[in-house]
Amino acid sequence: MRAARWVVSRIAGGAFVLWAVATLIFFALRMIPGDPAEAILGGPGSQASAEALAQVRRDYGLDQPVIVQYLTAMGRLVTGDLGTSYALKMGVADLIGQQLWNTLSLTVLALVVAWGLALALAVWASRGGGLGTRVGSAMEVVAAAVPHFWLAAILILLFSSTLGWLPPISTGGPLGLILPVVTLAVPLAGFLGQVMRESLIDALEAPFALSARARGETENGVRWRHAIRHAALPAISLSGWAFGSLLSGAVVVETVFARPGLGRTLLNAVTIRDIPVVTGVALVSALAFILVTIATDAIDRIADPRLATS
């Protein structure tokens, strides 16, 4: 009952955030200097005639008062209509639909790999005593500080140009996915690893760990049966945020590896001022971010029952 109420309230909250994002984008785009009708006809360089511009304004409803334009846009959104791309003259929803899977598979895989790396790093560092902690924390800081484009370049140089093991650009196969995933996962793993290592070490020294040892539990038992869950809690809470950072990281990574996806679509659309596509990608990203945040909060409540009862 309590869980159901929680889910409903979270979905309502998510809907509100989505509306706020859509409204913010709508008005922010109105502040960009330049005539949208010109952008539709190919930008200021296209020397469009006055009649053509007037025609476009009528077709796109740009001659209407702002409030009417806003309500029309919101009404369309509710029905799932994201408009038509200025440049590609195709539905934005279809365009995003084609690219969504590419980006989602990249970011979700990166999140999973980052978790695995972070966990391994945290456990390894907690085992190694003082030296392990120092080496582990140094590795985490370096990993967390590396920028995506630099890491991507180094990985291509090493694994494609020198060793020739992996393709430098995404070919669509699973091999082509490895370098982009690693590029996205490593900085995040450094960040998550720091959080996990600290809470893991705290948990291993907590009174309940002493109780467990005094019961005859092995060190591995204390680590995996007790401490790891405490260590995972803050990292789970951070994962919603982490997913958002992966989405923005995807813009760089998809460009560097010439990989089709939302990030690259967004970059192209921004360059040519294809406003419906920018809006659509932003909204879909916001939706994905909201869903992932709700999911991580739900996992948090399962992992830490104290949250659900308090």
Added chain:
Amino acid sequence: MNSISHPCTRLLDVRNLSVGFGRRGQQQTVVDRVSLHIQPGECLALVGESGSGKSVTARALLGLVGNRGTVSADRVDLDGHSLLGLSAGQWRHIRGRRIGLVLQDALVSLDPLRRIGLEIDDSLRLHTALSPVQRRERVLELLESVGMPEPRLRVEQRSGELSGGLRQRALIASAIALRPPLLIADEPTTALDVTVQAQILQLLAHLKQQGTAVLLISHDLAVVNRIADRVAVMRGGHIVEEGPTDAILNLPTHHYTRALIDAVPAGTPRGQLLVQERHNTPTAVPPPMPTKTGAPLLEAANLAKTFRRPDGSRFTAVDDVSFHVRSGQTLGLVGESGSGKTTVARLVLGLTQPDEGTVTLAGEAWSRQRERERRARRHLVGAIYQDPLSSFDPRHTVGQILRDAVGSGENGRSREAQVARLLDAVGLSSGIRDRRPLHLSGGQRQRVAIARAIAPSPALIICDEPVSALDVSVQAQVLDLLDELQKTLNIGYLFISHDLGVVQHMSDTVAVMQRGRIVETGPAEDVFRKPDHPYTRQLVAAAPRL
């Protein structure tokens, strides 16, 4: 029957146990040549202040001092088998099966993320070949044996969902799951209410009767008096005195044991100092404002406060509570956790508005005022809390904390002088000025909290469990300080505590709270000698004393 075939009946026999920490060469010895022994069915209490090495001794007996510690001994025998030089696997065979450990505060000593049933089950899973179904039956039996009501329901709950007493029972159940012949209980009742403490001590006494040897570790001689057969007093890593409980408590030979006994406030009359040597006389702080003649300093009339629970139902925290405090006098407010004591403190401090009733300060209305109108008189009421660490800004030094408390009205130099006077008044050296709260001992922190409370010359101080987190000997010093300050500054105290001994020693009048109501009130002497209300009688009977 192994223990009987052994020449002497000692279950545990320790000779010259030493534990050191740190690198070779610059080792710090924490436990220094400690010898002790326990027989089956006997309780030996290891008593001392925090830092005396008693918990490290206990951990050494379980092989759990950690990588940085080095343990040496002439002999550590359990049941005739040596515990020296065991491998990790052999130690695991001992832990839980031969020696059980019960720690303080089961909220964190049981894994807060796991059901208590699973925590108890772990002991069985690690050491027996029972099937999961058999183990579950055994877990329920164990919970029943430690007096857990509704074990089938409780087994599914986590430590945070249980009251302090119930989760301590669960922790004990997990420690005795395999009926270990030796049980080490490290401050097992610290932080518990008196009646709950009495129940837990009874449970330990019951285990003792069944033949379990108990090594009880405590800083509180009054607790120890309830179940220990023998007492060993530890200080600075040494055992300074050891003998039968009666002999130690009645005829202590070591001056430290004497000091520990004197520090127990229960039974020491009001106004008599608990620590014999005096440090200084606080005089330099100006006396508080005189109150309107005749009116008591603080008057609370028919206070009531209800709160909304998360599920929407209402819960009455304070119900028709009336009392008054006079200048230079102490009203002790006793009750167990959840009885509404702290809500009363918040109402008196004006931090919470009462639903009904009024608070009058020095004859003028105090509750139901706008904060703006109250601010000019705020300095009249001070507060001291149980945990001063969380009431200090951790980034501020002691000097900054006290300068803030002195107020902005003074210029820089007179503020500095005022800070120096405050430190002197609470018996702290001026060298402490540049330290941060985290780097102070518990007693020093509470002294700083007191200095902060008296800085604006209050007429009334609300002391909410001011010594509950302190060792008995430090507690005695802080109580003495509060006593002296009251005499010189004529401050009224509203003294809130769950510890009857402390309240009895500090109070002129006492009010006993139960479920939001004051069930008995009167002069401290009378209430404690001839308690009227059944609840007060129960509390007085449960309170450990010497």
